[in-house]
Amino acid sequence: MLRSRDDKKTQRQKSEVWPMAKAHVYQRDHINTDEIIPARYLNTDKEAELAKHCMEDLDAGFVKKAKAGDVIVAGDDFGCGSSREHAVWAIRGAKVQTVIARSFARIFYRNAINCGFYLIESADAVDKIKDGDEIEIDYDAGVIKDETSKTKIQFMPLPDFALEIIRDGGLLDHIMKTSA
Amino acid sequence: MGMTITEKILARAAGVDRVVPGQLVDANIDVVMCHDVTTPPAISMLVEKGIDRVFDPDKIVVTPDHFQPAKDVQSAELHKRLDDWARRHGIKHYYKLGRAGVCHALLPEQGHIRPGEVIVGGDSHTCTYGAFAAFSTGIGSTDLAAAIATGKLWFKVPASMKFVLNGSLPPGVYSKDVILAVIGRIGTDGALYRAMEFVGPALAGMSMEARMTMTNMAIEAGAKNGIMAFDDTTQTYLRQHLKESTAYQVFESDRDAEYLATETFDCAKLEPMVALPHLPSNAVPIGQCAGRPMDQAYIGSCTNGRIEDLRLAARIMKGKQVAIRTLIVSSTPEVWKQASDEGLFDVFYSAGCVISAPTCGACLGGFMGVLAAGEKCVSTTNRNFVGRMGHPKSEVYLASPATAAASAVEGKLTDPRKYL
Numbered sequence: 373m374l375r376s377r378d379d380k381k382t383q384r385q386k387s388e389v390w391p392m393a394k395a396h397v398y399q400r401d402h403i404n405t406d407e408i409i410p411a412r413y414l415n416t417d418k419e420a421e422l423a424k425h426c427m428e429d430l431d432a433g434f435v436k437k438a439k440a441g442d443v444i445v446a447g448d449d450f451g452c453g454s455s456r457e458h459a460v461w462a463i464r465g466a467k468v469q470t471v472i473a474r475s476f477a478r479i480f481y482r483n484a485i486n487c488g489f490y491l492i493e494s495a496d497a498v499d500k501i502k503d504g505d506e507i508e509i510d511y512d513a514g515v516i517k518d519e520t521s522k523t524k525i526q527f528m529p530l531p532d533f534a535l536e537i538i539r540d541g542g543l544l545d546h547i548m549k550t551s552a
Numbered sequence: 553m554g555m556t557i558t559e560k561i562l563a564r565a566a567g568v569d570r571v572v573p574g575q576l577v578d579a580n581i582d583v584v585m586c587h588d589v590t591t592p593p594a595i596s597m598l599v600e601k602g603i604d605r606v607f608d609p610d611k612i613v614v615t616p617d618h619f620q621p622a623k624d625v626q627s628a629e630l631h632k633r634l635d636d637w638a639r640r641h642g643i644k645h646y647y648k649l650g651r652a653g654v655c656h657a658l659l660p661e662q663g664h665i666r667p668g669e670v671i672v673g674g675d676s677h678t679c680t681y682g683a684f685a686a687f688s689t690g691i692g693s694t695d696l697a698a699a700i701a702t703g704k705l706w707f708k709v710p711a712s713m714k715f716v717l718n719g720s721l722p723p724g725v726y727s728k729d730v731i732l733a734v735i736g737r738i739g740t741d742g743a744l745y746r747a748m749e750f751v752g753p754a755l756a757g758m759s760m761e762a763r764m765t766m767t768n769m770a771i772e773a774g775a776k777n778g779i780m781a782f783d784d785t786t787q788t789y790l791r792q793h794l795k796e797s798t799a800y801q802v803f804e805s806d807r808d809a810e811y812l813a814t815e816t817f818d819c820a821k822l823e824p825m826v827a828l829p830h831l832p833s834n835a836v837p838i839g840q841c842a843g844r845p846m847d848q849a850y851i852g853s854c855t856n857g858r859i860e861d862l863r864l865a866a867r868i869m870k871g872k873q874v875a876i877r878t879l880i881v882s883s884t885p886e887v888w889k890q891a892s893d894e895g896l897f898d899v900f901y902s903a904g905c906v907i908s909a910p911t912c913g914a915c916l917g918g919f920m921g922v923l924a925a926g927e928k929c930v931s932t933t934n935r936n937f938v939g940r941m942g943h944p945k946s947e948v949y950l951a952s953p954a955t956a957a958a959s960a961v962e963g964k965l966t967d968p969r970k971y972l
Binding site: 401402404406407410411412414415416417428429430448449452453454455456457458460475477478479482483486487533542543544545547548551 | 576589590592593596597598601603618619623624626627630674675676678690691692693694695697698701702706740741744745771774776831916917918922935937938939940944
């Protein structure tokens with residue numbers, strides 16, 4: 373049986389604007405993959421199943437309160453721990469638009485790029501965005517507009533090689549395109 | 553300017569003379585490690601994209617371990633997907649139930665790890681193999697799919713940090729205590745994106761098993777890889793374990809290689825360490841936490857489930873009774889057989905332990921000893937995150953096999969030195 377995937381969704385992230393996306397702020401460092409998707413749910417790789425348990429061991433109410441396009445905001449070292457890409461799939465499956473963090477753990481960051489899922493590393497944004505703020509992200513310009521506090525926050529876009537992978541829809545599509 | 557061992561191996565794999573930290577390289581992969589959690593989704597991706605192929609069926613090593621023997625119907629389905637794929641492509645080194653083991657213990661033991669090679673695996677603790685002077689790193693399922701199909705991956709060359717381990721370990725202090733002390737000092741992101749290169753006289757006295765305990769936990773400091781130089785101990789181990797392709801290339805760091813930072817440890821002054829919940833970096837000497845009551849002891853995993861770990865635990869438990877639930881989980885069938893032959897299981901049985909088949913089991917909260925709300929487990933594993941071994945309100949205390957065994961006997965965190 374194949375894992376259900378919706379490639380259009382990953383490509384939509386950059387081009388589609390989610391107005392009034394809500395920020396869910398977790399002012400904590402080292403939010404790890406076991407909290408994002410506990411191993412007791414790793415007996416499946418179906419994104420829709422994983423999404424039901426997104427962030428469960430950090431905030432059991434997350435899935436209920438998050439709506440499509442919302443954003444997770446966190447401290448340093450987000451996604452540390454396991455190499456399970458299920459952590460990215462759970463977040464993407466929960467229709468979270470992106471994660472903004474002070475810094476990301478290496479494998480999680482790489483997995484996200486490989487899945488075509490854009491992450492934002494910005495200490496400034498983490499300092500300024502408050503829980504519940506409504507924000508809008510312009511990925512191409514590298515700007516987060518916080519509608520609640522009426523501030524504009526600039527962020528450094530991903531490096532070119534990562535953008536290429538994301539534009540192609542993920543690593544496998546990128547490889548198929550570049551090796552064709 | 554010279555190069556580090558990590559840079560030299562990546563340069564070799566990328567087919568260039570030299571590389572510098574930060575450089576992006578396309579590296580040829582020598583070994584791809586596949587297990588039951590992250591490989592089935594990689595297979596599905598390849599099938600879905602119409603590129604269901606393997607770059608070399610002899611260079612892929614497959615072992616189910618996380619949920620093996622299958623813990624429920626869903627994990628049985630994962631195993632079936634792995635099995636169908638391995639058969640379809642004629643994967644040569646496919647360890648099925650009975651010969652399957654915890655991947656990072658199994659691959660070196662079965663002779664799949666050679667110095668100078670680039671090894672990737674769909675598991676974060678793939679950094680273990682760096683103990684053999686190899687570059688190895690953990691990857692997710694998409695990378696795994698790419699590596700399986702093409703035998704290549706892109707890497708950003710990591711800058712290296714040097715960890716100088718001086719002195720020799722006092723009695724009752726083991727490599728697990730050293731790595732907990734290292735992570736305790738630098739933090740869980742203290743080596744983020746870096747290569748952790750371990751050097752120094754304390755390493756000379758360590759077996760390959762003990763060294764692997766250290767490189768295994770490089771990821772717990774955020775590192776891309778952990779690595780150690782080749783020496784006589786490495787050579788002896790390889791002579792005993794390499795089966796088919798016995799040739800390998802030894803690289804070493806140049807004297808003028810550049811390091812981002814150097815951290816020095818006087819191992820002679822170290823004490824048994826315990827990482828308190830909920831981060832591996834919450835490491836304290838046993839004196840600061842002894843006496844805390846525990847509900848369970850777990851001795852096993854890719855960190856400390858090897859034969860010398862079981863010997864050490866048996867030495868402490870011999871003739872005694874455990875005061876709490878205690879699980880002994882051999883990491884591989886060979887370790888299991890050896891422990892049986894050496895009479896260790898008699899010791900464990902008499903002490904009141906349960907002896908498990910090789911599996912990752914409860915280390916990641918899968919099965920075979922998961923914790924209820926409020927329970928505390930002293931464990932020889934590598935992570936003590938919230939919910940790692942079961943209920944989100946349970947607690948995991950990371951320690952050496954000696955500390956775990958002594959704590960099992962007393963039912964509370966215990967300094968193992970009184971039993972040695």
